[in-house]
Amino acid sequence: MQHKIGIVGFGGMGSWHAELIDKIDGLTVAGIYDIRQERIEYAKSSGLHVYGNFEKMLADPEVELILAAAPNDLHKPLSIQAMQAGKHVVSEKPVTLNTSELVEIIEVSKKTGMFFTVHQNRRWDEDYLTMEKIYREGILGKVHRIEPRVHGSRGIPGDWRQEPERGGGMVLDWGVHLLDQVLRLMGDIKLTHVHATLTNITNRMVDDGFTALLFFENGVEILVEVGTSNFISLPRWYMQGRDGTAMINDWNLNGKIVRAVGKDEQDTIPVRTAAGITKTMAPRREDTIHEIPLPVVQSDIKDFYKNVMGVIEGKEEPKIKLPEVLRVMKLMEAVFASAASKQVVQFEVTGSEKELKEVNEDHE
Amino acid sequence: MQHKIGIVGFGGMGSWHAELIDKIDGLTVAGIYDIRQERIEYAKSSGLHVYGNFEKMLADPEVELILAAAPNDLHKPLSIQAMQAGKHVVSEKPVTLNTSELVEIIEVSKKTGMFFTVHQNRRWDEDYLTMEKIYREGILGKVHRIEPRVHGSRGIPGDWRQEPERGGGMVLDWGVHLLDQVLRLMGDIKLTHVHATLTNITNRMVDDGFTALLFFENGVEILVEVGTSNFISLPRWYMQGRDGTAMINDWNLNGKIVRAVGKDEQDTIPVRTAAGITKTMAPRREDTIHEIPLPVVQSDIKDFYKNVMGVIEGKEEPKIKLPEVLRVMKLMEAVFASAASKQVVQFEVTGSEKELKEVNEDHE
Numbered sequence: 001m002q003h004k005i006g007i008v009g010f011g012g013m014g015s016w017h018a019e020l021i022d023k024i025d026g027l028t029v030a031g032i033y034d035i036r037q038e039r040i041e042y043a044k045s046s047g048l049h050v051y052g053n054f055e056k057m058l059a060d061p062e063v064e065l066i067l068a069a070a071p072n073d074l075h076k077p078l079s080i081q082a083m084q085a086g087k088h089v090v091s092e093k094p095v096t097l098n099t100s101e102l103v104e105i106i107e108v109s110k111k112t113g114m115f116f117t118v119h120q121n122r123r124w125d126e127d128y129l130t131m132e133k134i135y136r137e138g139i140l141g142k143v144h145r146i147e148p149r150v151h152g153s154r155g156i157p158g159d160w161r162q163e164p165e166r167g168g169g170m171v172l173d174w175g176v177h178l179l180d181q182v183l184r185l186m187g188d189i190k191l192t193h194v195h196a197t198l199t200n201i202t203n204r205m206v207d208d209g210f211t212a213l214l215f216f217e218n219g220v221e222i223l224v225e226v227g228t229s230n231f232i233s234l235p236r237w238y239m240q241g242r243d244g245t246a247m248i249n250d251w252n253l254n255g256k257i258v259r260a261v262g263k264d265e266q267d268t269i270p271v272r273t274a275a276g277i278t279k280t281m282a283p284r285r286e287d288t289i290h291e292i293p294l295p296v297v298q299s300d301i302k303d304f305y306k307n308v309m310g311v312i313e314g315k316e317e318p319k320i321k322l323p324e325v326l327r328v329m330k331l332m333e334a335v336f337a338s339a340a341s342k343q344v345v346q347f348e349v350t351g352s353e354k355e356l357k358e359v360n361e362d363h364e
Numbered sequence: 365m366q367h368k369i370g371i372v373g374f375g376g377m378g379s380w381h382a383e384l385i386d387k388i389d390g391l392t393v394a395g396i397y398d399i400r401q402e403r404i405e406y407a408k409s410s411g412l413h414v415y416g417n418f419e420k421m422l423a424d425p426e427v428e429l430i431l432a433a434a435p436n437d438l439h440k441p442l443s444i445q446a447m448q449a450g451k452h453v454v455s456e457k458p459v460t461l462n463t464s465e466l467v468e469i470i471e472v473s474k475k476t477g478m479f480f481t482v483h484q485n486r487r488w489d490e491d492y493l494t495m496e497k498i499y500r501e502g503i504l505g506k507v508h509r510i511e512p513r514v515h516g517s518r519g520i521p522g523d524w525r526q527e528p529e530r531g532g533g534m535v536l537d538w539g540v541h542l543l544d545q546v547l548r549l550m551g552d553i554k555l556t557h558v559h560a561t562l563t564n565i566t567n568r569m570v571d572d573g574f575t576a577l578l579f580f581e582n583g584v585e586i587l588v589e590v591g592t593s594n595f596i597s598l599p600r601w602y603m604q605g606r607d608g609t610a611m612i613n614d615w616n617l618n619g620k621i622v623r624a625v626g627k628d629e630q631d632t633i634p635v636r637t638a639a640g641i642t643k644t645m646a647p648r649r650e651d652t653i654h655e656i657p658l659p660v661v662q663s664d665i666k667d668f669y670k671n672v673m674g675v676i677e678g679k680e681e682p683k684i685k686l687p688e689v690l691r692v693m694k695l696m697e698a699v700f701a702s703a704a705s706k707q708v709v710q711f712e713v714t715g716s717e718k719e720l721k722e723v724n725e726d727h728e
Contacts, residue, residue, distance in 0.1 A: 124639035152645040231609035231622040245595035258595040275488035275665040281516040301639040
């Protein structure tokens with residue numbers, strides 16, 4: 001079966017998708033639509049068909065699926081229009097600027113019966129998948145803290161990504177990936193509280209970075225950090241368990257795991273600094289720890305589209321589920337709320353709190 | 365002039381002091397007192413006089429100064445007894461277990477006229493002094509975030525430091541240094557809010573680590589972190605300014621500064637990962653940044669005792685001032701309060717809030 005996709009918005013991500021789709025059996029780009037003349041020229045020079053407007057793309061019966069890769073504020077109207085025209089939709093991330101817009105989309109998907117999903121592509125990033133494996137396999141013992149970071153030093157791109165009304169800012173741009181990754185990592189565990197801060201170092205219009213400390217019901221704390229004024233990058237991932245620590249330094253998956261070997265030092269040699277000594281913070285003797293390489297997991301992002309086709313053909317469950325996407329969107333709103341109020345905000349009610357609430361309601 | 369000091373508590377820090385004092389002109393160890401037989405033997409074998417009890421040390425007219433280096437809960441009674449016996453006092457840190465105990469000590473110091481100070485030795489640590497220089501000289505442009513961390517992987521020492529009633533735990537042990545350093549770095553700037561978490565990974569009795577996010581009135585955010593289950597250490601210092609980042613990796617002052625050279629890249633090459641591309645987070649092209657070495661500041665911890673002697677002789681102001689020590693103690697209480705309530709706590713009232721409060725009070 002051959003599926004055809006129309007790409008709306010042929011910027012950096014749009015053309016990335018076109019290149020990817022070119023390598024996938026069963027899926028072809030029917031054509032693209034963009035309002036920018038230079039992108040139209042570029043598409044034509046790449047041998048792609050260019051529709052004169054979005055309506056013409058939707059009117060093409062060959063087009064079964066639409067990719068919404070235009071600026072963030074357009075995901076909603078494009079997606080709704082496409083589903084109402086009988087097309088399935090893949091939206092770029094962030095799917096919308098807030099939850100109520102996403103709920104509207106979900107309603108249209110239910111009403112029209114069209115499949116709608118979001119390109120949460122970084123679930124396939126090998127750094128994430130490798131940390132997930134370390135976590136699931138208990139390589140570090142009981143994990144208590146995880147710190148995913150993405151650091152750049154360019155500020156934010158000087159296009160629509162600096163405009164709040166178009167969905168600019170780093171919470172929506174990179175937070176949507178990192179928050180999705182850590183929620184997925186924690187699975188069914190409730191996220192009870194959030195404390196977040198935003199930065200405006202290079203840009204006053206939208207956040208150019210943030211930190212979000214997330215508290216999960218199982219005691220795990222996750223510090224998510226995105227920065228665009230970091231001229232030296234801290235590690236992409238840092239994970240602490242009772243018996244070891246794992247670190248992934250960079251996009252190239254440099255990193256390591258260091259584990260205790262269960263052997264104590266009887267005669268710790270203190271570290272001397274200019275002004276004092278410390279045994280507590282002295283480095284470990286080599287024979288009390290063991291360094292192992294990262295169990296690197298490989299992935300293939302083509303699986304995203306293969307899954308989309310499987311869903312359309314009625315053979316598979318979607319890998320990116322809308323309740324997950326909605327939860328990430330709600331979490332981004334909690335990040336904004338915490339930063340604005342400078343307070344810890346509650347996110348999901350825990351089991352015991354919920355029971356208590358029900359008991360109280362019974363007595364009202 | 366020759367000053368003589370009596371050392372109470374001859375453990376790791378007590379003997380560190382004795383070795384240091386041995387190198388200082390004008391200061392001599394009159395003798396030590398400890399309740400542990402093996403420490404008494406060790407002192408004798410080092411050629412030090414050992415007093416039979418604390419009262420005998422205080423009764424020695426040659427002893428002008430007492431060093432309180434016993435477990436933390438003893439700093440207060442030892443210091444008060446010494447000042448009432450007409451001795452000046454240097455206390456190890458943390459000076460007391462809470463602010464009310466410190467206030468008691470300060471009252472006795474005022475009443476007796478005896479000098480009392482605290483061995484906040486890590487103000488002389490070269491890593492701290494180097495970051496202070498970078499901050500003061502504006503090498504990174506306007507600074508917005510500072511992250512001092514101390515990471516070990518041994519848990520906490522298995523002695524009185526695991527007992528809460530004796531002042532165990534990492535907030536009191538290492539927090540007292542790191543919080544003192546950052547308050548000193550910020551000078552007169554008010555610290556408005558604190559959000560903190562404690563860890564109990566290897567120990568249920570006392571905290572074996574903490575994180576404290578401090579918000580200053582000038583917009584600087586400081587994340588202070590102490591961990592004892594970190595098998596890989598994150599950098600000792602990380603400081604971000606508008607135009608650059610500074611990092612000190614370890615106790616040996618390995619590290620660097622990376623600054624923007626004010627040159628933009630017109631043709632950023634995106635980073636490709638398994639599942640996507642990013643221009644925002646792509647590494648900088650070499651000619652748009654400039655790496656410079658750390659401006660390492662050297663120090664001499666002997667200056668601590670030289671200052672103590674100068675104060676006793678009426679020639680100098682104390683370098684460790686009691687209002688500073690009290691402020692750090694209050695901040696440690698705020699850290700505990702935030703962690704216990706899981707909320708952001710207010711610390712110092714800002715100028716505008718204070719004015720508003722006064723206006724409101726006028727209208728009452």
